[in-house]
Amino acid sequence: MSAEGEYDCIVIGAGVQGSFTAYQLAKKNQKTLLLEQFLLPHSRGSSHGQTRIIRRAYDQDFYTHMMEECYELWAQLEREAGVKLYRQTGLLVMGPENSESYQQFKVTLQRNKTPMVVLTHDNFSQHIPNVNLAPGDGAFVDISAGVLFADRALRTVQGQFQKLGGVIRDNETVTNIKPGPVVTVSTSAGVYRAKSLVITAGPWTNKLLAHTGLQLPLEVVKINVCYWKEKVLGSYNVKRRFPCFLLTEGEEAKEHIYGLPSNEYPGLVKICYHMGSETDPDQRDKQTDRSDIEILGRYVTRCLPGLVPEPAVVESCMYTLTPDRHFVLDCHPAYINIVIGAGFSGHGFKFGPVIGKLLCELSLGEMPSNDLSPFRIRRFHAKTKSAL
Ligand SMILES: Cc1cc2nc3c(=O)[nH]c(=O)nc-3n(C[C@H](O)[C@H](O)[C@H](O)COP(=O)(O)OP(=O)(O)OC[C@H]3O[C@@H](n4cnc5c(N)ncnc54)[C@H](O)[C@@H]3O)c2cc1C
Numbered sequence: 094m095s096a097e098g099e100y101d102c103i104v105i106g107a108g109v110q111g112s113f114t115a116y117q118l119a120k121k122n123q124k125t126l127l128l129e130q131f132l133l134p135h136s137r138g139s140s141h142g143q144t145r146i147i148r149r150a151y152d153q154d155f156y157t158h159m160m161e162e163c164y165e166l167w168a169q170l171e172r173e174a175g176v177k178l179y180r181q182t183g184l185l186v187m188g189p190e191n192s193e194s195y196q197q198f199k200v201t202l203q204r205n206k207t208p209m210v211v212l213t214h215d216n217f218s219q220h221i222p223n224v225n226l227a228p229g230d231g232a233f234v235d236i237s238a239g240v241l242f243a244d245r246a247l248r249t250v251q252g253q254f255q256k257l258g259g260v261i262r263d264n265e266t267v268t269n270i271k272p273g274p275v276v277t278v279s280t281s282a283g284v285y286r287a288k289s290l291v292i293t294a295g296p297w298t299n300k301l302l303a304h305t306g307l308q309l310p311l312e313v314v315k316i317n318v319c320y321w322k323e324k325v326l327g328s329y330n331v332k333r334r335f336p337c338f339l340l341t342e343g344e345e346a347k348e349h350i351y352g353l354p355s356n357e358y359p360g361l362v363k364i365c366y367h368m369g370s371e372t373d374p375d376q377r378d379k380q381t382d383r384s385d386i387e388i389l390g391r392y393v394t395r396c397l398p399g400l401v402p403e404p405a406v407v408e409s410c411m412y413t414l415t416p417d418r419h420f421v422l423d424c425h426p427a428y429i430n431i432v433i434g435a436g437f438s439g440h441g442f443k444f445g446p447v448i449g450k451l452l453c454e455l456s457l458g459e460m461p462s463n464d465l466s467p468f469r470i471r472r473f474h475a476k477t478k479s480a481l
C-alpha cells in the first residue's frame with residue numbers, strides 16, 4: 094500500500110509490546126503505523142517507570158527457554174542504539190523449601206543448567222546482608238538476572254522504529270476497528286487502513302476487541318508500586334551489589350513479594366506485591382485499596398530490618414491478568430489479519446523483544462519461531478465470549 098493513511102500494518106498501543114512489534118515490522122520493511130492514545134512518554138499504562146526485573150528463574154521451562162533469546166535481543170538493541178538497558182544484579186529467590194512453587198523455580202533452573210548459587214542458612218547473611226531468611230525457607234540466586242531500564246528501553250525501541258521509517262502517532266485514541274481483508278482503523282484524528290492489525294493495548298485490550306466481537310478473560314488490577322526508605326543510606330543499593338529479590342510465598346503472602354535494589358530514587362528500595370484490586374483502566378485512581386501495602390509492611394518489618402516499614406513513595410501501575418497468568422499471543426479467531434498480544438500478567442516486560450518478533454511473524458502470516466501453544470486463545474474455551 095502506498096497512499097497516505099494506508100499501511101502494511103497498524104499497531105495499536107505504544108507500550109513495551111506494541112513498540113517492539115512495530116520495530117520488528119519496520120525491520121522487515123513493513124510500512125508501519127504505531128498508534129498511542131496518550132502523549133508519549135506517559136505513565137497511565139503498564140510499561141512506565143524506571144525499572145523492571147529480567148530473569149531466567151521461572152517455574153515453567155518455556156519461559157526460561159524464551160529468555161535465552163531475550164537476553165541476546167536486549168544486548169543487540171543496546172549495541173544498535175548505543176545505550177545501556179540492562180544491569181546485572183542477580184535475583185535472590187526465596188520461599189518455603191518444601192513448597193511446590195519454590196521447588197518449581199529451583200528445579201526449572203537446575204534442569205536448564207542456568208547459572209545459579211544455592212545459599213544455606215549458614216552462609217546466607219554473609220552473601221546477603223540486611224535480609225532475614227525465614228526459618229524453613231530456601232534461597233538461591235539466579236546469577237544472570239538484573240534490572241532493565243524500562244523508560245529508557247521504551248524510548249530506545251520507539252526511536253529505532255522511527256529511524257527505520259516507522260510512524261508514531263501519539264495523543265490519538267483508536268475509536269473503531271472495521272475488520273476485513275483490509276482493516277480500517279478510526280481514531281480521534283483520522284482513518285487509516287492496513288493489510289494487518291496488531292492489538293497490544295494492555296489493560297484496554299477488551300475495550301478494543303469489543304469492536305471485533307471478541308472478549309478475552311482478562312482481569313485488570315491496580316498495583317501499588319511502593320518505595321521503602323533505607324535506614325542507612327546505600328545499604329540496599331545496586332552499587333553495593335544488592336540483588337533483585339523474589340519471595341515465592343511467605344507468612345504474610347500467598348502471591349509473590351518482589352523487590353529491586355535502591356537505584357532510581359536515592360535511598361529508596363522498590364518492593365511490591367504481585368497482586369492488586371480490580372480496576373477500570375480509565376478510573377484507576379478511584380481504586381484506593383491498600384491491603385497489599387499492609388502485607389508488604391508486615392514483610393518489611395519481619396525480613397528487611399534496614400528499611401522503614403512504611404512506604405515513602407507510592408506510584409501505580411496495572412497488570413492485565415489471564416486466568417493461568419500466561420500471555421495471549423495469537424491471531425483473532427475470526428480474522429487472521431488481526432493479531433493480539435495481551436494478558437502479560439505482570440511479567441511481560443523482559444520478554445518484549447521476543448514478543449515483538451512473534452507478533453510480527455503472526456501478522457506477516459509466517460510460522461512463529463517459538464511454540465505458541467501455551468499462549469493460544471483456544472485454551473480459554475468456554476471463557477472466551479464470542480459474539481461472532
Ligand atoms: C508494577 C509493575 C511491575 C512489573 N514488574 C515487571 C518486572 O519486573 N519484569 C517484567 O518482565 N515485567 C514486569 N511487569 C509487567 C510489564 O511491565 C507488563 O507486562 C508490560 O509493560 C505490558 O506491556 P503492554 O505493552 O502489554 O501494555 P501497556 O504498557 O499498557 O501498553 C498498552 C498501550 O496501549 C495504549 N492504548 C490502549 N488503548 C488504546 C486506544 N484505544 N488507542 C490508542 N492507544 C491505546 C495505552 O495507552 C498503552 O500505552 C510489571 C508491571 C507492573 C505494573
Ligand SMILES: O=C(O)[C@@H]1CCCCN1
Nearest residue numbers: 146349351367439440441
Ligand atoms: O516479571 C518479573 O520478573 C516480576 C517478578 C515478580 C512479579 C512482578 N514481575
